[in-house]
Amino acid sequence: MRWLKEVFLNFRRSGFMSLISIGTIVLAVTALGGYYLINESIAYTVKRVQQKVEVVVFLHDGLEKEKIDNIITEAKTLPAVADIVFTSKEDAYTEFLKDPDIAGIMKTFDGNPLPDSINVKLKEYSKDNINKIVKFFDSKEGVEDIQYGGSEIDNLINIINVVKMIAGAAGIIFIVSALLVVSNIIKLTVYARRQDIYIFRMIGASESFIRMPFIAEGIVHGFIGGLIGWGLVYGVVTILITQVRKETGIDLAEFYLFSPDFFNIKFMLASIGTGTLLGFTGAIFAQGRLFR
Amino acid sequence: MRWLKEVFLNFRRSGFMSLISIGTIVLAVTALGGYYLINESIAYTVKRVQQKVEVVVFLHDGLEKEKIDNIITEAKTLPAVADIVFTSKEDAYTEFLKDPDIAGIMKTFDGNPLPDSINVKLKEYSKDNINKIVKFFDSKEGVEDIQYGGSEIDNLINIINVVKMIAGAAGIIFIVSALLVVSNIIKLTVYARRQDIYIFRMIGASESFIRMPFIAEGIVHGFIGGLIGWGLVYGVVTILITQVRKETGIDLAEFYLFSPDFFNIKFMLASIGTGTLLGFTGAIFAQGRLFR
């Protein structure tokens, strides 16, 4: 109770100091929250794209139905395989004819130039799984060609990994900076009030009596900062979703992270928690030096 | 000279305050520098991709040489067109045969299934230019199909524009925050030294004598912060280039912004300039209130 009163007193005494402290935490929480959202959204998108990756196996013309069935049955036992769909050359032709552009080209051939094919869905996307599947089909007689969209995705993943690496480094730098700033702001508060602290100590105040208000201050600032930070991220993302929908027609809200549910509860609590933790840790850091 | 001495004295007196001030400017300059680099690199990449966009016009089989020449001659007069290359169906076939995979498929056809085509290079990429060219060829007799990679690129540009919008908003927020923090830090310095200022004024020091050291402090901190910020961006980008080259084989250094030339002179000056400006502006902002 007294600590809270001290925090408010101190806000009245040096409001703009408290504002910087809160502002810094807002920045940190906003940045971390934004970083987390972007990071998770990218991961989610990559996963969704990866789920669409299939290995397509083209078969020699005229391979017997029995042999094909054998290959499919055997392939289904592979641990990496989630599902297998066989498309006969006739089915493929029919499918192609549905597109009028392609239909025109198709008609210039005599007969059906398309091969039989097997589409393999992966349980989980990984280079290893793809390699295993490719190796399996490569060893089979009657396989003409194996295609998969892996290489472009691998390139994408490589790039995303690099981006993540940078963002991760930036994230760490940001947490460290935020801690530094917060603890230094509290140090400044302590510094600005060194005369008071000196007098308190002279009069016989115990160390905890002197220190607690500063820690309470860190926690309160952290809490407020976290709340505002959450509000900012929430606001920006809401505007973003609206704008993106308007500009490109893409609905970001379908990525689960941007869903209101997530935002309203978990993310708010996480933001406030992060802010409070930052404030508290900053306050603890600030203690050591000036209280010797 | 005296001001510089005061700045150093003040650093000795309250080093960690100066450190926060410098640190904040470092953060701001780093963020702005990073943002600028990423932004420019994206723009550069988009431009490079756009430069590769061509309109490919497929012609009806058996269109007379004369008519083709007429179309090409006329097309060359279009202001949107930079260059036109005609590829006969024979040349296209020869080209296709060079790729052994495609060669196999090609051989399954009897004769040459490929059409004559005209490749149109754009002077400058824009939806408008593409539309003009498409309209021109569409009106010509003997044109079978017109293809261009525009729509994927437009999608990409839409997404990039959204990203830029976010980044731009973040950039503005960052500049404002940096200014706020810097000016508040200087206000804190002023606040911590309010007793000194009061005494100075009591003794008959002129306003400029009192204010100059703070402004000098802002400038010096800004200069140092800008320099360190430049160093950080330089270091991170250098590591980044090395890592990306190692991990993905992509050489980021070929994007002109990452070239050493740019880094060593212009970017360093810009960083220092930005830092100094931030420090100076922050110091000016800090003046108003506390000096009433």
Next chain:
Amino acid sequence: MIKFNHVYKVFEKDIKALDDVTFSIEKGEFVFLTGPSGAGKTTVFNMLYREETADMGTIFVENTDIFHLAKRKIPFYRRRIGFVFQDFKLLFDRSIFENIALPLTITGAPQEFIKKTVHEAIEKIGLGGKADLNPWHLSGGEKQKTAIARATILNPPFIMADEPTGNLDEESSWQIMNMFGELNSKGTTIMIASHNKEITSRMAKRVIRLESGKVVLS
């Protein structure tokens, strides 16, 4: 009660602030500490207050060697001493009331009790109408009275005052001295540093005199 045993204190630049200081004060005594400027009076107080330690020698207060006091016990030790600092050491961002209430706040006294006790004390020093003012707005003498009220609010068994009448007019000075005399007559041990020869001689109390860090009269 208070015992200085061959206490030495040398500051940088070879300033001998205390040079073999030995004296003792019994419980319930009223002692003046005199001596020219720079003689070491404030240094004596700073040691008693555990703000400074000696280079050599020991100091006992109530049979406790105060230089071997555990760090966490120092606050409690200090609460037993009411100290009037030479430069007041008032908090300039709190009201007179809050300044005087501080020692009570620190010990966690109930609000009601604080209110009553502090207002009584404020009346006693004649600052009745100024309880809610900031010390900034007080005259020098009023600040000093506030400092004295704060030092005595806990009814400590020891009161030490460093030049408590330096900023007071004669009348106020006697008023304050009478306050100290009254507390002393109720058993409080009192130690006052003063330059004021009129007061020290008229009060006719024991005088310990320092000169250049040496006890010349005890």
Next chain:
Amino acid sequence: MIKFNHVYKVFEKDIKALDDVTFSIEKGEFVFLTGPSGAGKTTVFNMLYREETADMGTIFVENTDIFHLAKRKIPFYRRRIGFVFQDFKLLFDRSIFENIALPLTITGAPQEFIKKTVHEAIEKIGLGGKADLNPWHLSGGEKQKTAIARATILNPPFIMADEPTGNLDEESSWQIMNMFGELNSKGTTIMIASHNKEITSRMAKRVIRLESGKVVLS
């Protein structure tokens, strides 16, 4: 030279700090300002120093109405007054030397001149060995001497001192008073607030006495 014309000053809570104060001081005079604590002495100085303005009335210094002084002229006006503050107002992050040198630094005096002048002043007040110390380390009396040295370093035509001997022993007090007397004999106008009856009577100078903001002797 200095002229108070029916000056009134009321603070919040109806505290009449100055109540129709009128007096004048001629060039070269040596005047004591006395009165009980809270009488308004510091308030008189604050006005002369343009730190505070009157609610009513005018003050002329060298025929200038100081309440109508342009803001940018105030620093230059202040440089003509050497002021010894009741609470010293020393800078605690600079050495004694730098504190005393401050008024010279402000006027942009050459380094060599500052060095010579300040060291002379430090010798004169007997703080020779302590030039490089922080005021923090000084005794109360030493701080006061430093404040006096700073106020006189520019050889101002006016010197005002608020309770300059409050922290000094008798010997130092007389030493300082003699210093002021010497400056006065060279033409400096001097105005000193003091409670010390012995000094004010022995110096036998003109006395202006305030009581509750009113001039009762002039």
